[in-house]
Amino acid sequence: MPRGGGLMAPRVHPLLLLLLCTLAAPAWPGSGSEGDGGWQRRGPGVPAAVAEEERCTVERRAGLSYAEFVQHYAFSRPVILQGLTDNSRFRALCSRERLLASFGDSVVRLSTANTYSYQKVDLVFQEYVEQLLHPQDPTSLGNDTLYFFGDNNFTEWASLFRHYTSPPFGLLGTTPAYSFGIAGTGSGVPFHWHGPGFSEVIYGRKRWFLYPPEKTPEFHPNKTTLAWLQDTYPALTPSARPLECTIQAGEVLYFPDRWWHATLNLDTSVFISTFLN
Numbered sequence: 001m002p003r004g005g006g007l008m009a010p011r012v013h014p015l016l017l018l019l020l021c022t023l024a025a026p027a028w029p030g031s032g033s034e035g036d037g038g039w040q041r042r043g044p045g046v047p048a049a050v051a052e053e054e055r056c057t058v059e060r061r062a063g064l065s066y067a068e069f070v071q072h073y074a075f076s077r078p079v080i081l082q083g084l085t086d087n088s089r090f091r092a093l094c095s096r097e098r099l100l101a102s103f104g105d106s107v108v109r110l111s112t113a114n115t116y117s118y119q120k121v122d123l124v125f126q127e128y129v130e131q132l133l134h135p136q137d138p139t140s141l142g143n144d145t146l147y148f149f150g151d152n153n154f155t156e157w158a159s160l161f162r163h164y165t166s167p168p169f170g171l172l173g174t175t176p177a178y179s180f181g182i183a184g185t186g187s188g189v190p191f192h193w194h195g196p197g198f199s200e201v202i203y204g205r206k207r208w209f210l211y212p213p214e215k216t217p218e219f220h221p222n223k224t225t226l227a228w229l230q231d232t233y234p235a236l237t238p239s240a241r242p243l244e245c246t247i248q249a250g251e252v253l254y255f256p257d258r259w260w261h262a263t264l265n266l267d268t269s270v271f272i273s274t275f276l277n
């Protein structure tokens with residue numbers, strides 16, 4: 001039987017074609033479609049400062065080898081790694097609906113969003129999602145803002161975390177440890193430092209500000225990153241500016257040992273860090 005050429009092509013109704021194209025189009029983060037995992041809610045007043053940087057000054061690398069990572073970044077500068085791992089399964093399990101269905105009743109430990117004094121508060125996960133996941137008020141202090149990041153119960157949430165593939169780049173003498181979190185638009189952690197690690201965005205966008213260990217930034221440890229961005233950042237001279245970039249879902253930022261960093265969630269974000277301790 002001859003193979004059908006153009007004449008044999010099945011007739012597709014234009015409306016069906018349109019529907020197929022719509023279904024095939026990738027959902028864009030923040031568009032309110034399924035691509036945001038159901039995390040973006042329309043809500044009142046997101047401050048204007050909750051925006052991406054004018055120019056990303058952290059290198060982005062796709063297909064970086066481990067040798068290149070060790071030689072050029074591991075001990076010297078941050079880098080954004082693309083296409084490192086495929087966490088689409090984990091991402092699907094992290095939709096608002098799936099997480100609430102699986103862990104709505106479990107208790108999460110929240111920390112205050114300031115630099116030093118991490119006061120802890122325990123709250124039922126569903127209450128955190130429904131009541132505390134609102135946009136950050138730019139006038140409130142970091143030490144008065146509760147943030148869900150880290151202090152995870154890996155026994156209770158094992159069915160989720162076993163699906164996370166961490167960045168495959170280790171560092172000699174360190175052990176990886178996960179910190180998982182979800183936080184509202186405009187929230188973040190102000191400047192602090194610790195050991196090296198990776199941070200991956202699962203849903204939403206996260207803007208990063210980084211300084212090398214010898215360049216202590218000017219900041220108030222109880223103010224939010226948002227307040228720092230509005231009050232301090234605009235007056236910085238070009239040489240006093242941090243390295244900065246906004247990472248998107250699926251990207252992984254690496255920060256070296258003792259680098260100062262502050263974060264700002266540009267959307268309601270789901271994220272996970274792998275700390276190398």
Ligand SMILES: *[C@@H]1O[C@H](CO)[C@@H](O)[C@H](O)[C@H]1NC(C)=O
Nearest residue numbers: 141142143144220221222223
């Ligand atoms: C938060 O920090 C401010 C300024 O550092 C301080 O005045 C205030 O008492 C602190 N609030 C709490 C709840 O500790």
Ligand SMILES: *[C@@H]1O[C@H](CO)[C@@H](O)[C@H](O)[C@H]1NC(C)=O
Nearest residue numbers: 112114117119143144221222
């Ligand atoms: C920050 O807030 C904490 C309480 O949350 C307070 O003990 C500390 O003194 C404050 N730090 C500064 C520099 O105001």
Ligand SMILES: *[C@@H]1O[C@H](CO)[C@@H](O)[C@H](O)[C@H]1NC(C)=O
Nearest residue numbers: 106107152153154155156157
């Ligand atoms: C983790 O969750 C389990 C089950 O709910 C609970 O028994 C255990 O005490 C929790 N562990 C911690 C460290 O909170």
